[in-house]
Amino acid sequence: MKDDFDFIAYLKYQTYDEGGRMTPVQSGYRPQVRFDFEKSTSSGRQVFINKECVFPGEEVEAEITLMSPHLFKNKLYEGVKFEFLEGAKIIGVGEILKIKNETLKNNILS
Template identity: 35%
Template sequence: MKKPSHFTALINYYQTEKGGVVNPISTGFRASFQFPFELQTYFGSQNFEDPELIFPGDSVSVEVTLINAESFLSKLYTGMDFEISDNSGVIGNGVISEVYSR
């Protein structure tokens, strides 16, 4: 059973030369999300409707489902910015464009 998305965001994935991912990513890609003024980092699953593959340097609208972030969800708002990272470091940034009601 797929969990419902918490928000949609425009995410800019950095080019490989600037610390971004090396290989294309697809739906289900998980990364860490760091929000301003929040000390905790949250893992999130990303869902890409179109295109199916995202390449380094792409900017795309993404549906995000945060994992184990129930206490933080009420703090999300449209226009909130964030950074995403993986084991190699920060791989992109984004801005929330829509928050889904809970």
């Protein structure tokens, strides 16, 4: 199978009290991803590393595939932070650990 992940990221899901989800999330979940420098969002499939399920408040590493990667060509670098959302509701935050899709990498900043 082709390795189609765009990057590996550290994710932290917010608890319900923090405005996050009430229920756990299964690996393969597709929330919206929003970077500070970009007004648009893209759906991003999260495949958790060594976990099948993440509960509110948990942290996990995941491989992420952006559904609209062309929006982020030459814009990403390791350490960039992002939010992930359900509709307009922020349910967690993330940080890129390693970029796997070289067309997304901003080589000036990395």
